[in-house]
Amino acid sequence: MYTGAGTILQRQFLAWKPYIPNFIFLFVLDPFIYLYAIAFGLGAYLADNPAEYSFFAASGLVAGTLIWVVTTDATYLTLTRLNTGLWQSQLSASIKLPAILMGESLFGAIKGTLAALIVLGISLLLGALNLHIHLWLLVPILFIGALTLYTTGQFFTAHIGSEQGFDFLWPLLYNPMFLFCGVFIPIDIFPSWLQIISWILPLSHIVELTRAVCAQQLSSHLFVHIYALAGYIILFHFCSCHLYKKRILA
Amino acid sequence: MSIQLIPATALFQRQLIVWQKNWKNFVMLRVLEPAIMLYAMGFGLGLAFDLVNGVPYLFYVVPGIMCSANMMACIFDGLYGSLTRNMYQGLWKSQLATSISLRQILLMEALWISIKGCIATILVMLVGYTFGGITNPLLGIVALPFLLIGGFTLSSLGQFIAARANTYMDIDYAWPLVITPMFMFSGIFIPLETFPHWLQNLALLSPLYYMVELVRGTMLSTLTLPTALVFSTVLLTIAFICQTLAYNIYKKRLFT
Numbered sequence: 001m002y003t004g005a006g007t008i009l010q011r012q013f014l015a016w017k018p019y020i021p022n023f024i025f026l027f028v029l030d031p032f033i034y035l036y037a038i039a040f041g042l043g044a045y046l047a048d049n050p051a052e053y054s055f056f057a058a059s060g061l062v063a064g065t066l067i068w069v070v071t072t073d074a075t076y077l078t079l080t081r082l083n084t085g086l087w088q089s090q091l092s093a094s095i096k097l098p099a100i101l102m103g104e105s106l107f108g109a110i111k112g113t114l115a116a117l118i119v120l121g122i123s124l125l126l127g128a129l130n131l132h133i134h135l136w137l138l139v140p141i142l143f144i145g146a147l148t149l150y151t152t153g154q155f156f157t158a159h160i161g162s163e164q165g166f167d168f169l170w171p172l173l174y175n176p177m178f179l180f181c182g183v184f185i186p187i188d189i190f191p192s193w194l195q196i197i198s199w200i201l202p203l204s205h206i207v208e209l210t211r212a213v214c215a216q217q218l219s220s221h222l223f224v225h226i227y228a229l230a231g232y233i234i235l236f237h238f239c240s241c242h243l244y245k246k247r248i249l250a
Numbered sequence: 251m252s253i254q255l256i257p258a259t260a261l262f263q264r265q266l267i268v269w270q271k272n273w274k275n276f277v278m279l280r281v282l283e284p285a286i287m288l289y290a291m292g293f294g295l296g297l298a299f300d301l302v303n304g305v306p307y308l309f310y311v312v313p314g315i316m317c318s319a320n321m322m323a324c325i326f327d328g329l330y331g332s333l334t335r336n337m338y339q340g341l342w343k344s345q346l347a348t349s350i351s352l353r354q355i356l357l358m359e360a361l362w363i364s365i366k367g368c369i370a371t372i373l374v375m376l377v378g379y380t381f382g383g384i385t386n387p388l389l390g391i392v393a394l395p396f397l398l399i400g401g402f403t404l405s406s407l408g409q410f411i412a413a414r415a416n417t418y419m420d421i422d423y424a425w426p427l428v429i430t431p432m433f434m435f436s437g438i439f440i441p442l443e444t445f446p447h448w449l450q451n452l453a454l455l456s457p458l459y460y461m462v463e464l465v466r467g468t469m470l471s472t473l474t475l476p477t478a479l480v481f482s483t484v485l486l487t488i489a490f491i492c493q494t495l496a497y498n499i500y501k502k503r504l505f506t
Contacts, residue, residue, distance in 0.1 A: 030425055038440075042439075045440070
């Protein structure tokens with residue numbers, strides 16, 4: 001069922017190659033600006049401890065960056081590939097739909113992890129985070145996180161007919177994720193009904209894991225978040241397979 | 251002159267007809283999104299903050315988010331909208347085949363975008379009012395001219411940047427160079443005094459900074475007449491420069 005996923009991954013890489021300079025430019029310079037402004041500018045205004053806040057915001061923004069990288073790919077570009085008939089051509093080349101979805105999401109997750117690692121590097125340079133041996137754990141964590149966000153994006157895109165439909169996704173899903181999942185505003189500040197929503201959204205688990213690794217507070221409780229993310233990946237991947245199959249056959 | 255205005259109003263009417271179809275998307279994206287941001291910033295961060303220059307953070311941030319809503323609506327449409335209409339749809343070429351001139355297209359589009367931006371801003375202000383972040387919503391009407399001028403400047407800036415682009419990917423470069431710095435360092439939700447002096451001076455280049463100062467001054471009733479006049483003039487000057495540059499670039503691209 002998944003044979004050919006590697007080919008799809010390779011195709012995605014080839015299609016991305018001309019845009020590598022854009023990617024580097026966007027994900028080196030842009031995080032530099034918002035990290036500096038939020039982690040240090042905003043932190044200076046927080047009453048008790050600016051250094052603590054810059055750690056909080058920087059570790060959150062490493063995970064929060066995934067949203068920008070992964071979702072544009074999983075939403076707008078997925079729809080473009082579907083509507084331009086690329087998937088149909090791939091399907092006629094005896095690659096099955098699950099393989100297409102998986103190949104694309106694996107590549108999207110690699111791209112997302114790269115961008116988040118760049119942000120991590122910048123945070124280390126700015127001194128908001130400290131370098132330590134456990135930071136390598138972020139590679140698998142960010143990868144799983146990016147994969148979760150990508151499959152989530154694929155799932156919602158399956159319901160959307162034209163690009164205008166995404167206008168509803170930003171204020172209803174992605175913007176709340178960025179603001180209410182503890183990226184740079186602590187979750188426990190909000191009322192309890194909102195906190196429940198925060199914990200339903202996948203980003204809060206990614207942020208929690210990233211922050212724990214950055215702070216070197218590793219414990220077995222963290223596996224709960226990994227299980228949650230894995231659950232989302234499986235759920236959304238199989239739902240997407242089903243939905244796109246119906247859509248393409250219709 | 252009066253005869254020349256007629257094709258320009260036709261342009262306006264065209265935009266209005268298009269908008270009748272997608273105003274719901276506009277409200278979702280340009281009003282709901284800032285409204286959520288207002289809630290998160292005003293309440294979430296407001297709890298953690300002390301006073302900013304003697305003003306509670308919620309009162310400080312509501313005019314800022316109003317301006318950011320205006321900025322997002324205007325610069326997005328100026329950038330992506332004009333690129334779509336010109337490069338992807340070829341609409342401008344068809345319009346130029348009639349008696350409409352390039353200058354009219356640029357002007358009327360920027361004006362239309364800024365009116366839409368004002369609608370978004372006023373709706374965001376009403377949300378801010380229900381949150382208790384504004385003392386007198388009528389002051390929003392006083393701030394309207396500033397929002398209109400600011401929106402016009404930002405849409406012109408968007409048109410100028412888009413004039414050099416061929417694809418959406420080219421606009422990626424505008425994010426780290428123009429949009430993100432403007433958003434972060436114009437005093438929308440982080441007070442500018444927090445940053446070093448060279449950065450504060452750099453903010454003087456950002457049109458958004460002037461709009462934020464004008465609108466916040468109006469909403470908190472601290473704006474003085476000389477400041478209002480000087481800042482509005484600066485905004486109009488930037489708008490004039492951007493319009494002229496955009497016109498010249500497009501003229502070269504479309505007619506040669």
